[in-house]
Amino acid sequence: MGHDHHQTPARAAALQASYASSTTPELLRAMMTREFPGRLAVVSSFGAESAVILHLVSRIAPATPVIFLDTGKLFGQTAAYRQQLTDWLGLKDVRVIVPNAGDLAKRDPAGDLWRRDPDACCAIRKVAPLRAALAGFDAWITGRKSFQGGARAKLPVIETAGKMIKINPLTHWPVQWIDDYYAAHALPRHPLHEFGFTSIGCHPCTVPAGQGDTRSGRWAGTDKTECGIHTHL
Ligand code: SF4
Numbered sequence: 001m002g003h004d005h006h007q008t009p010a011r012a013a014a015l016q017a018s019y020a021s022s023t024t025p026e027l028l029r030a031m032m033t034r035e036f037p038g039r040l041a042v043v044s045s046f047g048a049e050s051a052v053i054l055h056l057v058s059r060i061a062p063a064t065p066v067i068f069l070d071t072g073k074l075f076g077q078t079a080a081y082r083q084q085l086t087d088w089l090g091l092k093d094v095r096v097i098v099p100n101a102g103d104l105a106k107r108d109p110a111g112d113l114w115r116r117d118p119d120a121c122c123a124i125r126k127v128a129p130l131r132a133a134l135a136g137f138d139a140w141i142t143g144r145k146s147f148q149g150g151a152r153a154k155l156p157v158i159e160t161a162g163k164m165i166k167i168n169p170l171t172h173w174p175v176q177w178i179d180d181y182y183a184a185h186a187l188p189r190h191p192l193h194e195f196g197f198t199s200i201g202c203h204p205c206t207v208p209a210g211q212g213d214t215r216s217g218r219w220a221g222t223d224k225t226e227c228g229i230h231t232h233l
Contacts, residue, residue, distance in 0.1 A: 007138055007165045015165065016158045024169050027157065029060050031139065031167055039138040040167075041065040043130065043229075046082040047200040049178050051089075051187040053143040053170060058089040066094045067133050067140075071125040072104070073114065073202035077191040084188055097133045099125045114204045122227040125202075130229055139165040142230075145178075146171050148199070148215050150225040161233055201227070 015035065019027050032040055042057055044050045044066055057064050068082060086094050103124040107113060113121040134140055145168075146155050155171040170178075182189065192200055196208035199215040207217045215225065 006163050007160060009160045012156075012158050012160045012165055016156060019157070024173075025056055025060070027167075027169050028056055028141070031141070032057070032061050032064060036137075036139040036165070040141065041067050041134065041137045041139075042141045043067045043069075043134075044143065045069070045201065046078055046085060046190070048190050048193050048198050049145075050143055051085055051189075052173075052178055052181050053141065054085060054089055054091065055181075055185055055187060056169070057141070058091055062090045063092040065137075066091055067097055067130065068094055069097050069126055069130055069133075071202050072099060072111075073125065073204055075192060075200065075203050075206075078200065081188070081190050088188060095133065097129045099129050103128065114202070118205065118222070118224055119228060122229075127228045127233060131233055134164065134233070137164065139167060141167045141169065143170055144168045144230070145173055145175075147173075147175050150215065151230070161230075164233075 015031075019030060022030065042053065042064060044054055046054075046068060054066065057066070070079070082094070085091075107124055108121065113124075140161075144155055155168050157168055157171055159166050159168070181187070190197070190200055197206065197217065198208075199218055200206055201218055205218060207220050218225065
């Protein structure tokens with residue numbers, strides 16, 4: 001990525017202003033076809049609510065790159081669901097990204113770094129591989145929502161993230177819209193959803209959420225609420 005493609009807060013603010021009154025599909029179409037054609041990727045966990053953004057994207061341009069981070073610590077059900085949803089939606093370019101083998105051998109040879117230092121574990125299993133995967137893009141789309149609470153409560157639709165633009169088209173969607181969208185389009189749910197998992201990540205760091213903050217089941221019992229993807233990229 002050269003300096004030509006360096007995205008700035010001013011660009012984010014201009015985009016935010018231009019598309020403030022757009023519907024979610026209009027915004028996505030504009031970002032994918034007008035503002036960042038060929039320069040934009042979707043990052044998806046294929047988790048509890050991921051089908052909404054993936055469905056919207058698949059309707060506009062199913063060949064859009066979708067980056068999926070396989071940390072090596074995911075639930076088996078997530079891989080099955082990824083395949084199911086990929087086929088269901090006709091996604092043409094799902095890219096499975098894995099941690100660097102050398103980093104794992106050196107820093108987490110026993111696979112228990114998550115227990116000792118979850119930030120370090122996320123750094124090698126999530127942040128570094130995602131950074132590498134995004135290197136050729138100018139913008140990425142996330143499925144984050146304000147109702148997820150914590151650091152996400154005031155999430156803008158468009159923001160800068162390092163040298164990139166990060167687009168959060170669902171930020172203002174209430175949880176009811178998500179549920180309604182799944183029903184309206186008969187989208188398959190993640191297999192763990194019916195067991196009370198509202199935010200699904202790595203198995204050592206995810207338990208079913210209680211009432212309220214839908215991400216309360218992530219790193220339960222610790223102060224940690226973000227994996228570093230959204231604070232370091
Ligand atoms: Fe490691 Fe847990 Fe982070 Fe997954 S969520 S990368 S297991 S610390």
